[in-house]
Amino acid sequence: MENTVINVAGFNKNSITDGPGFRFVIFAQGCIHNCKGCHNPETHAFGTGTDYTAADIIAMIKKNPMIKGVTLSGGDPFCQPAAFAALSAELKKQGYEICAFTGYLFEKLIEDKTDDKYKLLQNVDILIDGPFIEAEKSMDLRFKGSRNQRTIDVAKSLEAGKAVLSDSPRWT
Secondary structure (H helix, E strand, O other): OOOOEEEEEEEEEEEOOOOOOOEEEEEEOOOOOOOOOOOOHHHOOOOOOEEEEHHHHHHHHHOOOOOOEEEEEOOOHHHOHHHHHHHHHHHHHOOOEEEEEOOOOHHHHOOOOOOHHHHHHOOOOEEEEOOOOHHHEOOOOOOOOEOOOEEEEHHHHHHHOOOOEOOOOOOO
């Protein structure tokens, strides 16, 4: 895990808008979805961010004892799945709640259980899935940008073999 390198567009070290509570947000550099109206279009190009080791990122997170959750955003963290899987596995061991945003649908992420995307998914607590669709944009949604996106309880979904929406009042 220490030598795992992640190409990062940036960080928000104390967010209250990317999930409940005080969260550390990692913006992945690179996205294949290129959604029209994307909030972070500067994160789409691959390899143009700054490389950080997973160990360096964890050290940044641990500097703030108020942080209880980590949000993987982007870009799309599922476009660097092996690196984010290693990072999120270590963060889960240390007790952090993991949320990930992706343009992929949950159903696509579970198709191949040997794929690194599936390994990353296994370390995520809450998944906000689906591409941003500008025509579905709403400022009334909690922690997501368009009505088509779902807030998924990953543990329940993996057990059921299908997407199960989160019923936690923290997320809905």
